[in-house]
Amino acid sequence: MPAINASRQHGLLDLPALRKRAKRLLKALNNNEADEARARLRAMGLPGPDYRLADTQWLVARESGFASWPKLIAHADAVAFAARHPDFAATGEATVQHWRCGNDIERSLRVAGFSGAFQMFDDPMVMGPVPALPDDDYWATRAAFARQAFGLSARDIQQRQAIQREALARLSPDSELVLWCEADAYDQLFLVRLLASLPTVARRLELIEINRVPGIERFIGIGQLAPDLLAWLWPQRRALGENALALARQVWVAYTAADPGRWADLASQHHSVLPLLGPALARQLQELPGAEDGLSLTERLTLRILAEKGEMEAGKVFGHLMLSYEPLPYLGDRMFGALLRPLIDSLQPLLHEAPGGGWAQRVVRITALGERVLRGELNWLDLGPAERWVGGVQIVADRSPWVVSGAGRVWRR
Template identity: 40%
Template sequence: MPDDTGRPLSDGRLNLEQQKKRAKELMKAVREGAPEALARLRRHHPKGDRLDPAAAQLADAQSAIAREAGFASWARLKAHTERLVQARSDMARPEAAPDTARTLHVRCGSDLKAALERAGFLGGFLEFADPYCQGPVQNLPEPALIAARADFIAEAYRLLPEVALKRLQREYAAWADLSAWEEVVLWFEHDSYDQLILARLLATLPQGVRAFLVCVDRTPGVARFLGLGQLAPEVLRLFYDGRVPVEPAQRQLGRAVWTALTDTSPEGLHRISREGTPAVPPMSAALARHLRELPSITNGLSLTEQLTLELLAECGPQPARALFQQLTREREPLPFMGDAMFWVVLRALASGQTPLVEAPPAGHHDTSWAERTIGLTEAGEAVRTGRADWQAMGAPQRWVGGVEIAPGGPCWRWDEPGQRPVLTPAKGA
């Protein structure tokens, strides 16, 4: 998705000569009196509306360009690009590797594995990808938790049960025994998928392990940061240089969040989110977004479901892949879902006693969902506009962490105006 300057989404590879050219182009447009250029200069320059465009110099345009890209000054932008050049050079030199073979890189997916290798990292890689943002996450002993999560994953994502179980057992076991590694680096971004997994890992990090955290919620030069997987290898080297040690405060936060996440009430998670999480700053916003997956007090929809129905009402029937892309790029305030997770949402909306969306039949494999055309039903329109309630209409049972959403009875819901969860009685259809 382009930003207001027309730049596409970026991988973080900032080029100094390109930025100089952009500053000159902005200055030229300002001198010509172009309204958009004048607005850009004022919006991003430190002086704002106090800046006199007639007296503006190239340095003013450079300052605006730097701040637009996320830097405090042109000097900071210049220093950053120089570090990128050095990192790119070091990538080709094994002796300049940033880590050692006894470093373990931990990520909630496989998206960084090849990029870290291209960046010149020598360490091992562990994927820990149990998606706690969907399905039941209950307060159970670890073997029972793994079994329950494997059952959900197999059913939700159409995997063989034995495959799902073995994968989780392997990941949990690898995390429990880190004795072979001198350093463990956790690579996470700011969405609820990442942050809930991070909370679990912080809560269960074995004592005595030398661990570091790379936790990212924005990247200079990137118009819309969605995740670490979009970044160039040399950018990852810079983030590694800025890693911070995992201290007791992070461990304590992880334990508190995990306890609250697995509770049958969302109140503890809401309290943590409201009070803030300075030990891991992006976590509070991720928790707040997670809570908005509770059914709304207005119509019983999660935020993801609401945004999906709104897109269908505005744009009409469309392939599920296009719907997912539009949701992620334009509507979702804090994207956290992969496409397989979104198909779970669509399946639920297309089922229940009164489906809210319609889709042609498909085969067993969820890859077919990408091409299925999804449309809004009359019931979906009624629920979208608050004239009916999805939970009262027999929505499928689901979970938000340890909170079971069981239609037909009292359940926890999200009060958007009050920004809080509330326990509500059963609603009539």
């Protein structure tokens, strides 16, 4: 079982281990053991009592996230073939800039045999003010937020921003770009930001964009994939054109606006050129205060975890959020730690934090006030929460802030 569980995290299937598991299951069934497996086989329409190896292989395939054993084998073969025959030279990969919203795949790209340049753009635009401002003012605003939220030094922020600003300034019609993205708001906003920065369609502009990988139980991000899976993804890239740039410019203007109305409109639409964008915008829209309780969706889910499971270390709360509760995971651990602070540090806190250790090791619990807000008996906006931003929308509790319904409709409170 450990090999199966591991493969469902990084996507690289261990076929020998899976074959052995199917044989062990068959032997156990023939010895009138493995009652749980027998029940699952019956639920699959195989009542028994006699079973064949093909039956237990089917069960193992279903456990691994595939509809059948042949489909599991076909996927494993495709990944292995791509790893053995990456065809990087034939596709001109060496001249490409690989753009990503973090450095989580740079090493794996090199291990897999990629040789193009790597460019990271890691500004977390899902958090803090992202207002429509002149360029220098915009970056200064983002720098101030990074210092406050993450405790980064001014020098560190300046160095990071200088690299990113220079990389954006170098984008031109002669650029050769391949963008690696997932379905969540962190990645989709990176995609929008980059595309909106292009003066025109680059000579080579391609996108690798995924929201699931066969065989992975809970796909969170490209960074969790084994290097061979990156080689398998490479042939799946697709070219982008002027329509993608035009959409990105619309979305960037909408996301940085003080009024989220246009953002909400775009979030409710399907965009065939960037099909994962609408759901990501809709999920990010839920970071505005909820109309019923004044909480962002992340805040609401955090309170729900603690109400249902009891007090625990903050790092474990983050684990539950990412693995079970969050519908479209987008947060890093430090980002989550920063989002906890207003719930803890408020004059009327919704969470209590025990002292000691780093933030992830500190035990947190929901307060009685937090339970009332979670139940909808009180609205967080009536309890004086700190000012915060979502995109270009400033949220000040006593200034008729924008709120959002579960269905994505926005209005001033």
